[in-house]
Amino acid sequence: MSTQPGRMLPEVTEESRAFWTGGFEGKLLIHHCTSCGRYFHPPVGACFRCRSRAVEPKAVSGRARVAAYTINHHPWFPAFPPPYAVAIVELEEEPDVRLTTCLVDVDVNSVEVGMTVEVVFDEQDDVALPFFKPVSA
Ligand SMILES: [Zn+2]
Structure with missing residues (x-):
């Protein structure tokens, strides 16, 4: 059981298993x-x-760039107390590859398009969710 009720976990398929684990x-x-x-x-x-x-x-470097974001102020999920930033990030190796993710360890007021972020993983049950945090210069 997840220790954080309300977190929505992805459905892992044969093809997406590597991504999620x-x-x-x-x-x-x-x-x-x-x-x-x-x-x-x-x-x-x-x-x-x-x-x-x-x-x-x-494996990629895990570094990416924020391409778009929105600050959510509504408590949709108990595991994510608002406000938090939902972002689309472009991978450093392949900007065409975009992931929709949450930004963590960030002041939502400082989020901006173009900021460099790096992946961190939030282990939940049998998946490790990729989130991104700002790269400290
Ligand atoms: Zn090809």
């Missing part, structure tokens, strides 16, 4: 196509760019 080893695993050499997300069995099935999860 890589964090237990401190790795952000993003699907990578060995044919065209690009990362993509969400993880599926074929590259959406070149249709190759030669795809596999590969």
